[in-house]
Amino acid sequence: xxxxxxxxxxxxxxxxxxxxxxxxxxxxxxxxxxxxxxxxxxxxxxxxxxxxxxxxxxxxxxxxxxxxxxxxxxxxxxxxxxxxxxxxxxxxxxxxxxxxxxxxxxxxxxxxxxxxxxxxxxxxxxxxxxxxxx
Numbered sequence: 001x002x003x004x005x006x007x008x009x010x011x012x013x014x015x016x017x018x019x020x021x022x023x024x025x026x027x028x029x030x031x032x033x034x035x036x037x038x039x040x041x042x043x044x045x046x047x048x049x050x051x052x053x054x055x056x057x058x059x060x061x062x063x064x065x066x067x068x069x070x071x072x073x074x075x076x077x078x079x080x081x082x083x084x085x086x087x088x089x090x091x092x093x094x095x096x097x098x099x100x101x102x103x104x105x106x107x108x109x110x111x112x113x114x115x116x117x118x119x120x121x122x123x124x125x126x127x128x129x130x131x132x133x134x
Contacts (some may be wrong), residue, residue, distance in 0.1 A: 033070075033126045035077070038104035041130075042077040042121065049073040049118045051091060057120070059090045069109055069120040077102050078119065080111045090120075 033043040048055045049071040060066045079102040084095035094114035099121065101108055109121040 032128070032130045033121065034129050035101040035104060035106055035108060036125050036127050037106040038101060039127070039129070040077045040101050040103040042101060042108060042126070043070075043072045043075045043119075047072045047074050049116075051116065051118065056123070057090070062088055067109075068123040070123055070126070072119045072121060073117075075099070075119050075121070078108060078111075079105075084111075084113055 031045055032041050033045070034040060035042050051057075051071050055071050056068065057071070058066060058068050079100045080097050081100055082097040084097045086093075086095050089096050089112075091112055091114070094112040094116070096110040096112050098107060099109040099111050099119055100106065106125060107122075108125050109119060112118050112120060
């Protein structure tokens with residue numbers, strides 16, 4: 001990613017905040033993806049997006065930090081920040097900008113715009129479940 005991205009992309013990987021869900025979250029292996037930091041609903045399984053036939057990727061940024069990402073055609077509970085750039089993009093012809101949780105502001109991944117618009121969310125910053133208050 002670009003030098004301007006260094007502050008957010010050099011954060012250590014985040015382990016899910018909850019190993020067992022609180023009463024407001026029900027396990028939902030077929031549906032929702034939640035922010036691991038605050039359990040905000042950020043994506044749904046039905047919105048998985050295949051880029052070149054795959055919906056999961058592993059990439060390293062220029063600092064050597066590896067990210068496992070899952071691609072989605074759309075998200076909810078995500079905030080786009082930063083100016084889109086093609087610098088160090090993982091998807092040719094697709095500019096990226098940051099995707100943050102709109103509740104806790106955790107860096108969750110990247111928005112991509114280009115021939116296809118999609119979002120790449122960092123796998124270990126997500127948990128599966130359904131927040132009944134969300």
